[in-house]
Amino acid sequence: MPRNQQILLDSRPQGEASAGNFKLVEADTPPLADGQVLVRHHYLSLDPYMRGRMNAGKSYAKPQPLGEVMQGGTAGEVVESRHPRFAAGDPVVGFGGWQQYSVVDADQPGALRKVDTAQVPLSYYLGAVGMPGVTAWYGLVKIIAPKAGDTLTVSAASGAVGSAFGALARARGCRVVGIAGGPDKCAYVRDALGFDDCIDYRRHPDLASLSAALQAACPDGIDGHFENVGGLVLDAVLQRANPYARVALCGMIAGYDGAPLPLANPALILVNRMKVEGFIVTEHPEVWPEALAELGSLVAGGRLRPRESIAQGLAAAPEAFLGLLKGRNFGKQLVRLI
Amino acid sequence: MPRNQQILLDSRPQGEASAGNFKLVEADTPPLADGQVLVRHHYLSLDPYMRGRMNAGKSYAKPQPLGEVMQGGTAGEVVESRHPRFAAGDPVVGFGGWQQYSVVDADQPGALRKVDTAQVPLSYYLGAVGMPGVTAWYGLVKIIAPKAGDTLTVSAASGAVGSAFGALARARGCRVVGIAGGPDKCAYVRDALGFDDCIDYRRHPDLASLSAALQAACPDGIDGHFENVGGLVLDAVLQRANPYARVALCGMIAGYDGAPLPLANPALILVNRMKVEGFIVTEHPEVWPEALAELGSLVAGGRLRPRESIAQGLAAAPEAFLGLLKGRNFGKQLVRLI
Numbered sequence: 205m206p207r208n209q210q211i212l213l214d215s216r217p218q219g220e221a222s223a224g225n226f227k228l229v230e231a232d233t234p235p236l237a238d239g240q241v242l243v244r245h246h247y248l249s250l251d252p253y254m255r256g257r258m259n260a261g262k263s264y265a266k267p268q269p270l271g272e273v274m275q276g277g278t279a280g281e282v283v284e285s286r287h288p289r290f291a292a293g294d295p296v297v298g299f300g301g302w303q304q305y306s307v308v309d310a311d312q313p314g315a316l317r318k319v320d321t322a323q324v325p326l327s328y329y330l331g332a333v334g335m336p337g338v339t340a341w342y343g344l345v346k347i348i349a350p351k352a353g354d355t356l357t358v359s360a361a362s363g364a365v366g367s368a369f370g371a372l373a374r375a376r377g378c379r380v381v382g383i384a385g386g387p388d389k390c391a392y393v394r395d396a397l398g399f400d401d402c403i404d405y406r407r408h409p410d411l412a413s414l415s416a417a418l419q420a421a422c423p424d425g426i427d428g429h430f431e432n433v434g435g436l437v438l439d440a441v442l443q444r445a446n447p448y449a450r451v452a453l454c455g456m457i458a459g460y461d462g463a464p465l466p467l468a469n470p471a472l473i474l475v476n477r478m479k480v481e482g483f484i485v486t487e488h489p490e491v492w493p494e495a496l497a498e499l500g501s502l503v504a505g506g507r508l509r510p511r512e513s514i515a516q517g518l519a520a521a522p523e524a525f526l527g528l529l530k531g532r533n534f535g536k537q538l539v540r541l542i
Numbered sequence: 543m544p545r546n547q548q549i550l551l552d553s554r555p556q557g558e559a560s561a562g563n564f565k566l567v568e569a570d571t572p573p574l575a576d577g578q579v580l581v582r583h584h585y586l587s588l589d590p591y592m593r594g595r596m597n598a599g600k601s602y603a604k605p606q607p608l609g610e611v612m613q614g615g616t617a618g619e620v621v622e623s624r625h626p627r628f629a630a631g632d633p634v635v636g637f638g639g640w641q642q643y644s645v646v647d648a649d650q651p652g653a654l655r656k657v658d659t660a661q662v663p664l665s666y667y668l669g670a671v672g673m674p675g676v677t678a679w680y681g682l683v684k685i686i687a688p689k690a691g692d693t694l695t696v697s698a699a700s701g702a703v704g705s706a707f708g709a710l711a712r713a714r715g716c717r718v719v720g721i722a723g724g725p726d727k728c729a730y731v732r733d734a735l736g737f738d739d740c741i742d743y744r745r746h747p748d749l750a751s752l753s754a755a756l757q758a759a760c761p762d763g764i765d766g767h768f769e770n771v772g773g774l775v776l777d778a779v780l781q782r783a784n785p786y787a788r789v790a791l792c793g794m795i796a797g798y799d800g801a802p803l804p805l806a807n808p809a810l811i812l813v814n815r816m817k818v819e820g821f822i823v824t825e826h827p828e829v830w831p832e833a834l835a836e837l838g839s840l841v842a843g844g845r846l847r848p849r850e851s852i853a854q855g856l857a858a859a860p861e862a863f864l865g866l867l868k869g870r871n872f873g874k875q876l877v878r879l880i
Binding site: 434454456465466467469474475476477478479481487 | 594791792802805808811812813814816819
């Protein structure tokens with residue numbers, strides 16, 4: 205069995221996460237038991253939710269245990285199988301964590317899934333046609349529930365969730381306005397992703413300025429918003445929300461480092477009779493098949509061309525992850541291991 | 543036609559509302575046209591939403607116009623009618639405003655409604671069996687949608703909305719915990735209204751203390767919350783909310799005077815996958831018949847005995863209203879005009 209490099213959570217962050225919280229080790233991969241599959245990971249997915257799990261405190265998932273392999277989504281190839289449904293060479297996605305190989309009990313529900321790489325590249329199954337894509341789909345379809353002509357906004361628009369959100373919203377006849385950091389990302393959101401407009405939040409560091417920019421980009425107000433970040437963006441969106449606007453609350457990256465970020469004026473939720481709803485897509489397995497089918501067909505049809513930020517080699521994972529938390533990635537952040 | 547004392551909105555508040563914002567005048571009541579009814583008001587309803595309408599800014603209703611009679615619900619008796627469905631002596635509820643008499647176009651939908659005072663006192667149609675009661679019903683049934691055994695909380699529990707909420711929640715087998723100001727109100731909420739417990743927020747002036755009190759009163763966490771106040775209470779409830787908890791956002795009295803009250807940690811909405819929804823009960827006329835029927839039967843059956851704070855005479859309305867905004871009322875605030 206091959207040697208297996210792994211990255212463990214070595215300590216919990218005090219405030220901002222740092223490279224010192226992680227530790228690279230090497231271990232043997234254990235021999236397979238019946239029903240198990242050995243997977244070689246080609247890609248690790250890096251996602252903002254991982255930062256929440258690094259804390260010990262109450263969150264929606266159990267904290268990532270100290271001293272264990274960092275958990276996360278993986279895409280790769282079966283190298284050895286003692287399970288009848290999997291064979292060496294099968295492309296698969298799973299939740300193998302920050303390591304080169306994983307041994308998977310393939311009968312466990314959701315543990316390992318064969319994917320079709322004819323029309324969708326393997327790495328996309330960690331992004332647009334994976335958890336981030338389904339996240340966008342759930343917030344859009346199940347919480348925002350837009351009608352054609354609605355104006356929708358999304359923060360972190362150039363990222364994996366945001367880019368899928370834009371394609372899904374446009375497929376429903378909505379006007380969709382992104383919010384992203386920096387002129388390059390905004391140009392990409394407008395030109396490559398096909399959003400109707402994109403606001404560079406770095407040019408609008410205060411509420412009045414960001415709110416005015418939203419008003420200019422959304423002259424008919426905002427009917428639905430998908431929140432990936434929290435903080436100032438959400439405050440500004442509330443100021444421009446139409447009556448009965450819906451907010452899907454998916455990420456609060458801005459608050460992960462400890463100090464909670466307040467919402468400046470929650471009374472606007474009442475004034476506008478809004479709905480603000482948080483969700484975790486892994487709790488809604490019933491929507492995945494429908495969502496993945498739509499996302500796959502958007503990719504196959506060329507209407508969703510997600511960008512990827514790819515770091516090379518397992519040792520690069522911690523820095524790539526810390527960069528993601530600071531918005532240094534550009535599109536879906538991955539680590540390639542082959 | 544009788545002379546008619548009226549209270550006008552004379553100026554908009556700068557910060558806190560004051561008696562100087564109102565002006566008492568006297569006018570003639572105009573002669574009736576066909577289809578009109580002259581109503582003598584026995585009771586005016588004073589409600590927190592009126593404070594929002596005194597501002598010029600964006601709110602869920604048009605601002606109360608300057609120089610016009612303060613708008614508000616009224617209960618009274620028909621004294622003269624040129625409409626076939628109404629006759630002198632009929633007990634009626636309507637939206638006659640802060641004045642002794644009103645001339646009503648009785649064909650206008652919702653303008654005037656005959657009520658049955660055999661089992662429900664006339665004044666209750668402004669409270670438990672009126673808009674405040676339906677407000678409680680909508681938030682409980684349509685937003686919180688509890689199941690038996692859920693733990694629910696409500697702020698301003700001794701008021702018109704809170705007391706109806708308690709009776710409706712207990713009728714559904716829920717544990718219901720009130721939040722109110724002062725030992726008298728809390729004793730009343732527990733003993734007379736039959737809540738399972740009541741927290742005196744004045745004894746818990748900071749978040750840690752209020753949160754600890756909620757934890758003690760809600761050992762299984764909070765599944766649903768009805769918010770009449772905003773501010774610290776909502777912050778504390780979010781800290782004790784269970785996964786999938788629902789918050790019906792009905793009032794933000796605490797923020798009406800201008801300075802917006804922030805929500806300390808909105809990320810908890812995501813962490814707990816909560817739903818926070820604002821609503822205005824007058825936008826949901828379809829639920830009123832069902833809600834009023836249930837509320838009337840709770841009153842008739844002795845399971846909802848709302849308390850009233852009654853000010854005497856039209857001139858007392860402004861002070862009574864300002865007292866309501868500071869929580870000086872005890873139960874539904876009314877002005878009696880006869």
